[in-house]
Amino acid sequence: GESVGLHLPTLSVQEGDNSIINCAYSNSASDYFIWYKQESGKGPQFIIDIRSNMDKRQGQRVTVLLNKTVKHLSLQIAATQPGDSAVYFCAERNYGGATNKLIFGTGTLLAVQP
């Protein structure tokens, strides 16, 4: 399939290293954040989410950190594997909205070198 990451910021890591993908969000009123992984030619897959009343949440090999002071979100992947190679998107939901719309960032391409 065609790549969707031709002009995206790229993070290149060695297999086994830890990866940190960063995301700046726009609205201080956002109350929910989510990370998705998208492999080439496929739909995005849920990785982990976090609500604004938390600053850290852990999953299997992944951790999301939320810094509301500077409106910054990060995704940490431990012991990165070749299968982690993909584009990673963060998204936010604006509090007070009557909908469940998410606003997506432009994405970061993670390239894992064997």
Place this chain on the structure above:
Amino acid sequence: DGGITQSPKYLFRKEGQNVTLSCEQNLNHDAMYWYRQDPGQGLRLIYYSQIVNDFQKGDIAEGYSVSREKKESFPLTVTSAQKNPTAFYLCASSIGHQSSYEQYFGPGTRLTVT
């Protein structure tokens, strides 16, 4: 299996023709969404529907139309008025209330118009 299906995976049309992309979900979700994705960019919202027989324009609705006659189905028509229709189209659904804002994505349809 529960999920979202989009068909076809690849679609080719001549300029000036309308084309309808299919999206079906069996997750019993109230809300459904259509996004457009271009190379090197994030997801841009075309239309969304929070409930049957209701839908709203997203950020880039011009040249597109939708219907939501059934809970399970949210077809998107790309009309001849859409100036740059070639793109990867993603459909998503969500529960539709504050218990969860996660959106579940289909596999996408790649539309090429020549």
